[in-house]
Amino acid sequence: MARILLHTCCGPCTFYPLDRLRAAGWEVRGFFFNPNIHPYQEFQRRLEALQAVSEQESLPLIVRSDYPLEQFLRSxxxxxxxxxLICYTLRLEAAARCAAKSRFDxxxxxxxxxxxxxxxxxxxxxxNASKKYGIPFYYEDFREGWKAGQARAEKSGIYRQLYCGCxxxxxxxxxISPSRRRTARKASDRFPAGGDTE
Ligand code: SF4
Structure with missing residues (x-):
């Protein structure tokens, strides 16, 4: 069976791509390297959520234990x-490098x-990372499963983050900038609390 390395940004986003890849016949291994997630406690929380998905779905993981926050911020x-662009390059090149080195397909x-x-x-x-490291990149528009994946994540009860990462x-x-705050205040003057403000 052909092996694929799945770069995973977090637990909730893993369900749908994992199902699709397995249905297509791939043997999947997750790869976690996300120094773009700040602060460190949030990073740990997202990693723990991914580890819960890994256990639930029997998904083996490669976890990069380093956390080069400084490199991210300097770049x-x-x-x-x-x-x-910088963030994707850092993470996806790491995934491509790891996949090539560990002889994934x-x-x-x-x-x-x-x-x-x-x-x-x-x-x-x-x-570009695929060309640079000589490892095929598998493309699929996984967004088609957005709703189904979100429903699964909600049902599983794992942590779902409120912002992208950095x-x-x-x-x-x-x-909320002062100007937006002023606009919001004016709107609430026009529409008393409990009214339909949006
Ligand atoms: S917004 Fe998201 S993708 Fe963009 S740099 Fe921040 S963490 Fe990375």
Missing amino acids: VAFREGDRC AFTTTLLYSKRQKHELARHIAE IYSEKERFF
Whole structure:
């Protein structure tokens, strides 16, 4: 049976790609390397969620125990607008390198499952990593199973994160700028609490 290395960003995003790959006849092994997840406690929480999925689904894992947060931040500094490109490159090149070294037949990534990721960018970077390390990249648009995968994750009761991973995405998810706050305040003046504000 052909072996594929599945780069896994987190537990919830693993269900659907794993089912699809197994149905297509692959022997799957997960690979966790995500120094883009901040802070460290959040990183640990997501890894634990993936380990729970691994146990539940009998998915063997390769976990990179290093956490080069400093390398991630240094690569992104002053290029924050390109941070997803840098982030995907760091992670997908690590997956391709590991797959080539461990003689897998191909590699792929759960980043192709999330509707919140830059799908075409992730695909392009994985294709480049494939050429660079001489290991086939398996492409599939796993987003088609978004709803089914989300339902499984919810049912399994594992931790589901609220932001993409890096501190920048955490800010974008929760920070409300003073101007947005003012607009929200004006709206709530017009619509009293309990009214239909959105
Ligand atoms: S937003 Fe997500 S994909 Fe982009 S750099 Fe941050 S963690 Fe990586």
